[in-house]
Amino acid sequence: MVQDIRELNRSAVLTELMSLRPATRKQIAESTGISAATVTRAIDQLIADGIVCEVSEVVVEKRGRRAILLDLVAERSLVVGVDLGASSTRIIGGDLLANPVVAVELPTPSELGAAELALWLAQQAKSAVGARWSAVAAVSLGLPGAVDQVERSVSNAPNLKQVEDPAFLAVCELALGVPLLADNDANLALLGELRFGAARHTPYAAMLSLGAGLGVGIAIDGAILRGRHGLVGEFGQIPVGALGERLESFTTGPGLMARAAAAGVPLESPARLFEASGGEGGGSADSPTTQLRADFDRALVTVLTAIAVSSEPETIVLGGGIAKSLVGDLGRYQERLEQTIRIAPTLTSAELGDFSGAAGGVVSALHTVYLTLGVEQAALSALPKTDLLTPTSIRRIFNQMIE
Incomplete structure (x- = not known):
């Protein structure tokens, strides 16, 4: 029983330090209501375990008395976040405070088999x-499909079918030699934007990823919704066309290219559609290109509406290759969404850009490590408390690695 109480106090003290960091022993005691002597004992043990360190002295009273600030030992461990896409793979490595030490982007060899x-x-x-x-x-690995956390299986990954093979995750974890977490790439992208990007000011947010696929991540009170089989947010599977075509066929890169080919529209890339059509009012009303763009717009507003009415986010963050072509049109989509539903979320672009998913992978991996250190589960949605992982810091590390 004594040991249990000590562990509970240690966990409470570490959790509060992670929330306040850096903090003094007195601040932790006042915030938790735990006695100063108990806090000191817990801190001494955390220091002995190499988890916490003393970082600096601060003046805490008018008479000049000083107290010592405490913080997590950042270099104790590293974590890695990976975003595996059909065309590109992005990797971020960070320390226990999410300070990025590695950032790389590579073309994905999608022709390879699962193993x-x-x-x-x-x-x-x-x-x-x-x-x-x-x-x-x-x-922590983000994948372009639905990830069942219970069965540790992947489905609905048409653009990278290899990851659906059970051998993929098994071989990957064995080759890495460390615990491997897997999740839908949109979930991790939202997690990255929640902690470090465009959604960091609200715990109620959604991520719409538009690229080779359509993925949606949803957060309620800071927690990512996943469902039993990882199907939450798979709005691209909804049939909307006259012949049962799914939403993803109107909004993703492969879908747009296929529809353009069927309509006889010469399209070099999905981005060209948005350049050629020029948005609402651009081009001849009855031209195939304009019709393709109109179909895309209707499908996109449908997705946005589905997200809004299913989870009531305050913000919907748009990311992915196609989303880059929509930055100038977000105001127009916002108006159409407000015409459809009276109370509409704010639309915004991903601040972390292509690295949202890898950044979210860092957060996910950190949460796992924090739990092993003794941080309380309920506190994880607000952690890590840091401003070290930013678009600027990611780009700086990325540029250093390619020089």
């Missing part, structure tokens, strides 16, 4: 981190 792709991914992660790989405590 070969898993081995390639593990090798790229190890190569990116280099000599510090032994310090990696967890890897």
Whole structure:
């Protein structure tokens, strides 16, 4: 019983330090209501375990008395976040305070089989981190499909079918040699934007990822909704066309290219559609290109409406390759959404850009490590408390690695 109480106090003290960081022993005692002597004992143990360190002195009273600030030992472990896409793979490595130490982007060899792709991914992660790989405590992987957390299986990944093979995750984890977490890429992208990007000011948000696929991540009170089989947010599967075509066929890169080919529209890339059509009012009303854009707009507003009425987010963050072509049109989509539903969320672009998913992977991996250190589960949605992982810091590390 005594040991249980000590563990509870240790966990409460560490959790409060993580929420306040950096903080003094007195601040932690006042915030938790735990006695100063108990806080001191817990801190002494955390220091002895190499989890917490004393970082600096601060003046805490008018008479000049000083107290020592405490913080997590950031370099104790590293974590890695990976966003595996059909065309590109992005990797971020960070310390326990989410300070990025690695940021790379690579073309995905989508022609490889399941086991070969898993081995390639593990090798790229190890190569990116280099000599510090032994310090990696967890890897979190974002995948372009629905991830069943109970059965540890992947479905609905038409643009990278290899990840649906059970061998993919099994081989990847074995090759990495560290705990491997897996989740839908939109969920991780939202997690990244919640902690470090466009959704950091609200715990009620959604992420709409438009690229080779259509993915949606939803957060309620800071927690990502996943469902029993990982199907929450798979709005791209909704049939909307006259012949039962799914929403993703109107809004994703492969879908747009296929529809353009069927309509006889020469389209070099999905981005060209948005350049050629020029948005609402652009081009001849009856031209195939204009019709393609109109179909896209209707489908997009349908997706946005479905997100809004299913979860009532305050913000919907748009990311992915196609979303880059829509930045100038967000105001127009906002108006159409407000015409459809009276109380509409704010539409905004992803601040972390292409690295949202990898950044979210860092957060996910950190949460796993924090739990092993003793941080309370209920506090995780607000952690890590840091401003170290930013678009600027990611880009700086990325540029350093390609020079």
